[in-house]
Amino acid sequence: MTTSFDGDALLSAAERAAEMPAAAAEESFDVLTFWVAGELYGLRLSEVSEVAKLPAITPVPGLPDVLLGAVNLRGEVLAVADLATLLGLGAARMGPDARLVMVNAGGERAGLLVDRIGDLVAAVPASRSGGADIVALQALLPDGSLVALLSVDRVVEALSRGA
Amino acid sequence: MSEALTLLVVSSGGRRYGLPVPQVASVDVAPVEVAGDAAALASALGAPVSGVSTHTVATSSGGRFGVSEVLGLSDLPLGRLRRLPGLLRRFVPASVLGAAVGDGDSLFLVLDLSKLDALDAFPETRT
DSSP states (O other), rough: OOSSOOOOHHHHHHHHHSSHHHHTTTTOOEEEEEEETTTEEEEEGGGGEEEEEOOOOOOOOTTOOOOEEEETTTTTTEEHHHHHHHHSSOOOOOOTOEEEEEEEEEEEHHHHHEEEEEEEEEEEEEEEOOOOOOOEEEEETTOOOOOEEOOOOHHHHHHHHOO | OEEEEEEEEEEEEEEEEEEEEGGGGESSOOOOOOSSSGGGGHHHHTOOOOOOOOOOEEEEEEEEESEEEEEEEEEEEEEGOOOOHHHHTTTSTTEEEEEEEEEETEEEEOOOGOOOOEESSSSOOOO
């Protein structure tokens, strides 16, 4: 949550909002933001099933670097992905604020390891990202900042390739 | 009474593994004598090897490998044996049968020793 007043950021947000087409303004959706290796990312809240504290990760032989192993979450065995490695930002940091962002994709749940949770905010699309990039689009947050919104389908597809 | 799978729980490469007892022929309190680290269970699984093998486990299918610690027997209720998620299964060796879930967040892998590429039971046949 923002605790300090930043007049310039507020004015920038106002200008962007004024430039936004009315149709885009109606496309507002809830975004869960989180930090990975010092970078802010987000997922549509509708694609997040749960946020969990980090259980002990059991390494599993044969996995590519983007997959860290398996966890037991209330009796359910789930795959854990290293989002930092997948995004090319180095290896995951498993600090005290680390969390698993659980997503549903391809018929199963998987946990995406993030450094810490950011906020739950309403956002609107700012620009779409094409191609096979796991970032689906840039979303504009209420404070005027942009966040890279991940595509769960593309993330899981990349994980299944071990990329 | 619910069905259970009796496991020999061992440690290799700093990780715990459950070995189905029906697939274990014997356990000797001595390290496997050939191939050094290559004979460790962790090595056979393609996992990092650390520590020294102190025991040799012989499998009923004729293989053998070293483990760094024998932690004991455990009756795993079948309801606590899980398949690994599909996202992981496509990468893991066939010798990983699944995962045993315990209380809290504990979890360890259960192996199928018949699919483990362990050392041949007769070291004199190896060069």
